[in-house]
Amino acid sequence: MHGPTTVRRGWGRRLHDEADRLSTTAAGRLELLRTQELLRRHLPPPPARVLDVGGGPGTHSRWVVEDGYEVHVVDPIPRHVAQAEQAGATAEVGDARHLAAADASYDVVLLLGLLYHLPDRADRDQALAEAHRVLKPGGLLAAAAINLHKEPLRGSIAGILATQIHDGKKAFTKAYFHTGAQLLEEVTTANFANTDVYGIEGPAWSLLAATGRHTGEPLTDSPLFESALTAARMAEPYPELLSACSHILVIGHRSA
Known part of the structure; x- marks a missing residue:
């Protein structure tokens, strides 16, 4: 789910070019590099089958393909599907809540831009249930979220803190903001085991x-x-610094 202004058939709206943000801004580049570090630490050895749900134009799929994995992207926007194919992945138009993939058919499911575009808990639960269904026993889930404790929008912070939802009317898309504990609870409720939550950008991202x-x-x-980047790596072992990050990442596994 990385692309310019579009309506996402119930997945929310992007009011900025996310792929461009991750490649051209310092904070976005920090997020991308740290996401790569964390995923490469946990991904099974290639080749393995990876399903990138909400993968947009293939921002993450591109480097996962380059690392030797077989990657398939599901995204609701036809333009993104075509761009993901140019990034080296196979791709299809689809809905995270109703995946076309067969049961236990993937080694890895990535939800790297999806959960914060589903403000309703029922939709997030359904997307996580589908991820669990299509994973092989022992398969890896990696799901990202926007941290509730980041400084998202000047003038809108009080409303976001109260509701955990930004309405998308100013400067940013409609989005849901998780705490680390809540993200962990949602994933464990979806029957994922061996779960851990990581801060992605560390405590210095806002200064950058x-x-x-x-x-x-x-x-x-x-x-x-x-x-x-050094601060992010140093802060990773300390849960008390999780709230200083802009984004958080949960890693879990489908029970055998």
């Missing part, structure tokens, strides 16, 4: 993002970027 906005510089090759 603010500096980029203030200077207008990309900062992706700057000493500040390297310091923020």
Whole structure:
């Protein structure tokens, strides 16, 4: 689910180009690199079958394919499906809540931009249930969420903290914000085991993002970027620093 302004057939609306954000902004690049680090630590050895649900134009699928995996993308936007195929994946138009894949047919399911576009708990539960269904016993789930404790939108923070939902009317798409504990609860309720939650960007991401906005510089090759990346790696073992991250990632497995 990484693309420019589109309505997503019930999956929410993107008001910015997410693929571009991950490749051109310092905070986005930090998120991408840390997501790659965490996933490469947990993915089974290639070749393995990976289902990238809500994978958009293949932002993550591209590097997963380059690592030697067989990747299939499901996304509700036909344009994204065509772009994902150009990234080296196979792809189809589909709905995360009603996957066409057969039972126990994938080694890995990625939900890297999906859950925060499903503000209703019932929809998230259904998407997680489908991920569980299509995974092989012991298969890996990786699901990302926007952290409730990030500073999302000036002037809208009180409403987001109260409802955990941003309405999408200003500066950002409609989205759901998780706490780490809540993300873990949703995944374990969906019968995933051996679950862990990781902070992605670490405690210095907001300084990196603010500096980029203030200077207008990309900062992706700057000493500040390297310091923020080092801080993210150092903070990872400390659960008390989880709330300082912009995004969080849960890793779990389908029970055998």
